[in-house]
Amino acid sequence: MNFVSTRGRDSASFNEAVIRGLAADGGLFVPERLPDLSPHLKRWRGKPYVELAADFLSFFATDVSAGALYSCLSRAYAAFPVPPAPLVQLGDGLHVLELFHGPTLAFKDFALQLLGQFYGLHIHTTGRPLNILGATSGDTGSAAIHGMLEQPGAHSFILYPEGRIAELQERQIACTGSPRVHPLAVRGSFDDAQAIVKQIFGDVAFSAAHSLTAVNSINIARILAQCIYYLDAALKLNPLESDPVEFIVPTGNFGNVLAGWMLGKMGVPGLRFCVASNANAVVAEFFRSGVYRPGTVTPSLAPSMDIQQASNFERWLWWHFNGDSVRVCEALEAIRNRGVFSADTVVSPDIRATTCDDAGIRAQIARVYREHSYVADPHTACAFAAVRPGVRSVVLATAHPAKFPDTIQEATSINPVHPSLEALKGRPVVKQVLPAEVGAVRAAIEAVQK
Numbered sequence: 001m002n003f004v005s006t007r008g009r010d011s012a013s014f015n016e017a018v019i020r021g022l023a024a025d026g027g028l029f030v031p032e033r034l035p036d037l038s039p040h041l042k043r044w045r046g047k048p049y050v051e052l053a054a055d056f057l058s059f060f061a062t063d064v065s066a067g068a069l070y071s072c073l074s075r076a077y078a079a080f081p082v083p084p085a086p087l088v089q090l091g092d093g094l095h096v097l098e099l100f101h102g103p104t105l106a107f108k109d110f111a112l113q114l115l116g117q118f119y120g121l122h123i124h125t126t127g128r129p130l131n132i133l134g135a136t137s138g139d140t141g142s143a144a145i146h147g148m149l150e151q152p153g154a155h156s157f158i159l160y161p162e163g164r165i166a167e168l169q170e171r172q173i174a175c176t177g178s179p180r181v182h183p184l185a186v187r188g189s190f191d192d193a194q195a196i197v198k199q200i201f202g203d204v205a206f207s208a209a210h211s212l213t214a215v216n217s218i219n220i221a222r223i224l225a226q227c228i229y230y231l232d233a234a235l236k237l238n239p240l241e242s243d244p245v246e247f248i249v250p251t252g253n254f255g256n257v258l259a260g261w262m263l264g265k266m267g268v269p270g271l272r273f274c275v276a277s278n279a280n281a282v283v284a285e286f287f288r289s290g291v292y293r294p295g296t297v298t299p300s301l302a303p304s305m306d307i308q309q310a311s312n313f314e315r316w317l318w319w320h321f322n323g324d325s326v327r328v329c330e331a332l333e334a335i336r337n338r339g340v341f342s343a344d345t346v347v348s349p350d351i352r353a354t355t356c357d358d359a360g361i362r363a364q365i366a367r368v369y370r371e372h373s374y375v376a377d378p379h380t381a382c383a384f385a386a387v388r389p390g391v392r393s394v395v396l397a398t399a400h401p402a403k404f405p406d407t408i409q410e411a412t413s414i415n416p417v418h419p420s421l422e423a424l425k426g427r428p429v430v431k432q433v434l435p436a437e438v439g440a441v442r443a444a445i446e447a448v449q450k
């Protein structure tokens, strides 16, 4: 399968697209055309997750051998329970798809465990080292580190804003005990950390000399890995055009819900979606009004959705414009120059959108606990806010509630715990605190003996 850039001036094989992450023209890789899965759905019913995943990805990863693909997948999901994404029924027609059973207890593990395996395969086949560099506001950094822990010789450099991520999130980054994990706490904001990472990748000689690759939210392997749990759930619930199922997705960067929506374009019938946002409702507002207008971030109780520039929106635009990259570039330019993009056609009849502020998040956590004895984390609470009675629905639970104990305790007076987080509390935090300057971060990278 060939992958093309949303901006039209680059293409790559699956392997190249995964290793390069971003296209050379600054765009995002998308599969040139999507396969029709409808002839395969019947024989896939009841398949174990890893086998289903291997069958699905074989349509895309055409330059990875079937054996290598299967072993990447079975290693990626070895630390998950079976099935990795359990579907829990809460009531008549109301299900929760639990995506928080991976090593860092958030849905990003589904993608980053697999991406780590693809990086490992690359190290193995090329004999060249590969180190990761990224900035995180919480969940992505820890999921990336844990995806890379077992990859031979690979170092992880993860920047985050000192004192501005949750305590347990910092512990997931800084208590691994691995000498190949380098937590760099910069005295500044997440945007400062992100800007330093961009500057370092701008110095091509430096990033090549240190074999650095970017971990970020836009790798195509992440999106494709996320398609699989929607497919698995759809095979269990058997939605039809006459009897659809709505997946309600806590949304920030638009990567999760985009993956489900793509499956609909691959011939899986009866899929509907709801973009469930927190107070940062840029994407939700777009699907309501057709106007995309990013503003400034409002910090919320669901921090992993505190995003105004939804990077995967560019992929949606590419499909919206039927692969016309000129129109994608025009839309991006409108956003850059005028701060707004307005769609001129009906946006997407299969995507609904809702918004939930902090008061709503607290109220939903309390209500769901009262009505269903189910503890939802603050991100998942935004999705519960969107449930409509009488509509077959799947709420995507994106994080384990124990990651956000304060909010849960306030709303329910119970104290959620998880053994892997409890274990971290006894371990030393090992990090370097640095000024928010590119020189200091470069020096920290150079200091590591690889």
Ligand SMILES: *Cc1c(COP(=O)(O)O)cnc(C)c1O
Pocket (backbone or CB within 6 Å): 106, 107, 108, 139, 140, 250, 251, 252, 253, 254, 255, 256, 257, 304, 305, 379, 398, 399
């Ligand atoms: C990243 C994240 C989200 C948002 O997912 P997107 O793909 O960015 O829309 C939601 N919930 C949790 C817990 C997350 O970590």
